[in-house]
Amino acid sequence: MRVGVLTGGGDCPGLNAVIRAVVQRGAREHGAQFVGYRDGWKGPLEGLTMTLDPGVTAPILATGGTILGSSRTNPLALDDGLRRIRETLSGDGVDALIAIGGEDTLGVATALAADGLPVVGVPKTIDNDLSGTDFTFGFDSAVTIATEAVDRLRTTAESHHRALVVEVMGRHAGWIALHTGIAGGATATLLPEFPFELDEVCDLVASRSAAGRASILVASEGAMPADGSGMVLLEQGEDAFGHVRLGGIGDRLAGEVEQRTGVETRSVVLGHLQRGGAPTAFDRWLATRLGLRAIDGLVAGETGIMTALRGTRILTVPLGEATGRLKVVSPEEYAEARALFG
Ligand code: F6P
Numbered sequence: 177m178r179v180g181v182l183t184g185g186g187d188c189p190g191l192n193a194v195i196r197a198v199v200q201r202g203a204r205e206h207g208a209q210f211v212g213y214r215d216g217w218k219g220p221l222e223g224l225t226m227t228l229d230p231g232v233t234a235p236i237l238a239t240g241g242t243i244l245g246s247s248r249t250n251p252l253a254l255d256d257g258l259r260r261i262r263e264t265l266s267g268d269g270v271d272a273l274i275a276i277g278g279e280d281t282l283g284v285a286t287a288l289a290a291d292g293l294p295v296v297g298v299p300k301t302i303d304n305d306l307s308g309t310d311f312t313f314g315f316d317s318a319v320t321i322a323t324e325a326v327d328r329l330r331t332t333a334e335s336h337h338r339a340l341v342v343e344v345m346g347r348h349a350g351w352i353a354l355h356t357g358i359a360g361g362a363t364a365t366l367l368p369e370f371p372f373e374l375d376e377v378c379d380l381v382a383s384r385s386a387a388g389r390a391s392i393l394v395a396s397e398g399a400m401p402a403d404g405s406g407m408v409l410l411e412q413g414e415d416a417f418g419h420v421r422l423g424g425i426g427d428r429l430a431g432e433v434e435q436r437t438g439v440e441t442r443s444v445v446l447g448h449l450q451r452g453g454a455p456t457a458f459d460r461w462l463a464t465r466l467g468l469r470a471i472d473g474l475v476a477g478e479t480g481i482m483t484a485l486r487g488t489r490i491l492t493v494p495l496g497e498a499t500g501r502l503k504v505v506s507p508e509e510y511a512e513a514r515a516l517f518g
Contacts, residue, residue, distance in 0.1 A: 177202075177271055178209045178210070178270050178271055179208050179271070179274060179474060180210070180211045180220065180270040180273045181195060181198060181228060181244065181276070182213040182216055182275055182276070182281075183195070183242040183276045184217055184248070184275065184277035184284070185246060185248060185277045185300075186248075186302070187242050189241075189313075189314055189318075189451070189453060189459055190300065190455040190462065192237065192242060193237050193313070193455060193463035193464050193467065194276050194313070194463045194464070194467035195236065195242070195244065195467070196236050196464070197463070197465075197468050198470060198471045199233040201472070206475045209229075210229065211228060212227065212228035215249070216247040216248065216277070217284055219245075221251055221254075223264050223267070240453045248280065250280065250417050252283070258291055261288065262291070265293070271294065272479070273285070273294070273296075274296050274471065276297075276298040276300055277297070277301075278299070278303070278306060278312070279305070279502070282297040282299065282306075285495055286480070286495040289480035295495070296471075296478060296483065297481070297495050298467060298470050299313075299482055299483070302314040302315055302318035302346075303346050303351060304351040304503070305346070305351065306498050307502070308497040309482070310484075310486055313459040313462040314451070316456045316462075317455050317456045319356055320456050321449060321453070322446055323356050323359040323360050326342055326356060329444060330361075334389070337440070338439065338440045338442060339363075339381045339434075339437075339439050339442075340444065341430045341444070343396075343397055343427075344356055344395070344397065345451075346368070347398055347419070348368050348504070349368065349505065350367025350398070350399070350505045352396065352450065353367050354509065356394050360394065361392070361516070362393065362394040362513075362517075363384060363392050363393055364380050364393050364394075365514075366394070366396060366399035367510060368399055368407065369510065372400075373402050374401050374402075374432055377433065378432075381393070381441075385437065385439045393433070400425070407422055407425070408423065408424040409423070423445065426443035427445075429443065462485060465490045466484075467483075468490075470483045480494060480496075481493065482497075484498070
């Protein structure tokens with residue numbers, strides 16, 4: 177069997193661990209051969225390939241990013257996108273595909289599977305917003321980096337009796353903020369799912385300041401005030417999958433808090449730091465197991481599925497289940513974070 181492999185969408189720690197597991201297992205156990213498609217769906221659209229064999233993938237377990245490259249190219253936005261992909265694969269003698277990505281990449285994988293191509297998806301995103309799996313790899317690495325940043329920012333905030341707003345990624349789901357806020361003991365954690373009352377945030381900062389304490393506010397990039405002004409955008413326009421670029425809530429919040437409370441307030445945007453560098457041990461463990469299950473499933477003739485984590489078990493779910501609905505933070509989960517605000 178000849179298998180194409182690609183990684184699409186925003187990169188995240190653990191992608192290389194999946195690629196390694198797929199290729200090592202596929203070659204050793206199933207005698208499979210591989211073609212690496214470069215830069216997400218751009219690869220099969222434009223015939224951009226690279227060698228993918230056990231020699232190439234042996235040393236990449238702990239390396240961040242993706243050796244295949246990535247992009248947000250959307251073949252579904254082109255009239256003949258799926259046909260071009262099918263033609264490239266058939267020209268390369270590729271019988272089946274493993275697509276490693278988030279809701280956008282896996283949405284294309286779903287369309288290809290419906291078109292008759294054997295496809296297995298592997299879920300990735302630091303945002304952890306994919307349905308059908310308890311966690312995506314990359315998320316734990318992002319939360320670990322953000323929590324370490326909060327720990328560091330706390331000591332400088334305490335020294336200067338300041339408030340510090342830490343803006344984290346996550347798009348329309350607040351998972352990174354939620355876990356970072358709990359792990360970092362934030363004064364308040366603000367998520368896109370639950371518009372925040374500015375007065376409440378300012379009261380928390382003011383009362384900590386009155387007690388001689390600094391404040392740490394963790395704000396998801398999609399967090400928004402309850403006044404209906406909406407999410408803060410970094411720029412106008414959308415990417416090929418229709419996503420806006422979020423960013424700027426940290427600065428805006430810091431300005432409001434300082435003005436209303438008189439407490440000196442700074443903001444820090446963690447941005448792509450959350451996506452770079454080596455995966456945590458958890459993400460290596462998860463990514464490896466998802467990759468093993470993906471290649472075993474593909475060789476066994478499974479298609480139109482995504483590998484997933486449920487509890488500690490790796491299983492599979494229909495691709496449509498993962499891409500149909502965004503997984504967001506529930507009121508009960510947010511209440512756990514709110515319980516220790518202040
Ligand atoms: O989806 C992952 C993610 O990192 C989001 O959290 C963030 O909003 C977006 O990608 C950033 O995208 P880009 O790398 O295109 O700036």
